[in-house]
Amino acid sequence: MIHCHNLTLGYDRHPVIHHFEAKISSGQMLAIVGGNGTGKSTLLKAIMGQLKPLEGSVDYPGINIKAIAYLPQIAQLDRSFPITVQEMVSSGLWLRTGAFRSLRTLFTRQSVKEVLKKTGLQGFEQRTLQALSGGQLQRVLFARMLLQNADLILLDEPFTGVDHATTQHLLTILHDLNCQGKTILAVLHDPALVKEHFPQTLLLQRGPEPCCQAVIGQSEWVLDHYLMKKADIQLPLPDETAQVCQQTSAAYVISEPVTEGNTPEQQTQEVKNA
Numbered sequence: 001m002i003h004c005h006n007l008t009l010g011y012d013r014h015p016v017i018h019h020f021e022a023k024i025s026s027g028q029m030l031a032i033v034g035g036n037g038t039g040k041s042t043l044l045k046a047i048m049g050q051l052k053p054l055e056g057s058v059d060y061p062g063i064n065i066k067a068i069a070y071l072p073q074i075a076q077l078d079r080s081f082p083i084t085v086q087e088m089v090s091s092g093l094w095l096r097t098g099a100f101r102s103l104r105t106l107f108t109r110q111s112v113k114e115v116l117k118k119t120g121l122q123g124f125e126q127r128t129l130q131a132l133s134g135g136q137l138q139r140v141l142f143a144r145m146l147l148q149n150a151d152l153i154l155l156d157e158p159f160t161g162v163d164h165a166t167t168q169h170l171l172t173i174l175h176d177l178n179c180q181g182k183t184i185l186a187v188l189h190d191p192a193l194v195k196e197h198f199p200q201t202l203l204l205q206r207g208p209e210p211c212c213q214a215v216i217g218q219s220e221w222v223l224d225h226y227l228m229k230k231a232d233i234q235l236p237l238p239d240e241t242a243q244v245c246q247q248t249s250a251a252y253v254i255s256e257p258v259t260e261g262n263t264p265e266q267q268t269q270e271v272k273n274a
């Protein structure tokens, strides 16, 4: 499980996510959606330990977090670094083998070959990252992730600029990993894709109080009720909403922006299906 407890995240002391409370069980395929700037990437960075919380914590009971696989947005990668596809992919083993031993053993060479085949990258081994298209680079990141064999996989907009066929191929890889029990969290912008492939969705939004900041539940429910209708989530929750939540077996956690005089406990409501 990933437990975000009273989590406040931000930059230079300016909060982006306020007192966020959520429990995400292991083995889930969870989409993270929401408008630009709502804090989706920020949340992923905090979960992978790259960003220190301003307040609160992220705990991982039951998950081995030695190797979290994290795929950043392609736009954030420095492609000018002179590294080949083979070197980049094999860096997925660094935690296990050390940086300089990576390609020396037969096991490593075979593993790299296998993931390159699985992601359709045979023949690209000696190309530099600069010489790849966006979709090919995304495949490279997936190949490295496969090699990492991590329990927790975090993906930031993995299908942006990727064609339909490649997206379907990469989704098949994700479903396979999920069937093996891996937990997958992906920031996505395509509601149709989310509905089809991700059973659970976390929606982040910003708005004036008493607008709620986050809702998590079954994808169809979250997207139909909140994203498509573009309705703000009001607090306190109407009974009707709680019932919808129960009818759809959704786990449901919400939190609202900080207001003076309220403790985080008072601000956070959690409704869970029994």
Ligand SMILES: Nc1ncnc2c1ncn2[C@@H]1O[C@H](COP(=O)(O)OP(=O)(O)OP(=O)(O)O)[C@@H](O)[C@H]1O
Pocket (backbone or CB within 6 Å): 011, 012, 016, 034, 035, 036, 037, 038, 039, 040, 041, 042, 043
């Ligand atoms: N390194 C940083 N320093 C300062 N502010 C930042 C930094 N990174 C992000 N922010 C700010 O934090 C807020 C949330 O950014 P984040 O990238 O998490 O949003 P997002 O939901 O992933 O957006 P998008 O859908 O546009 O990728 C934004 O207002 C952004 O400007």
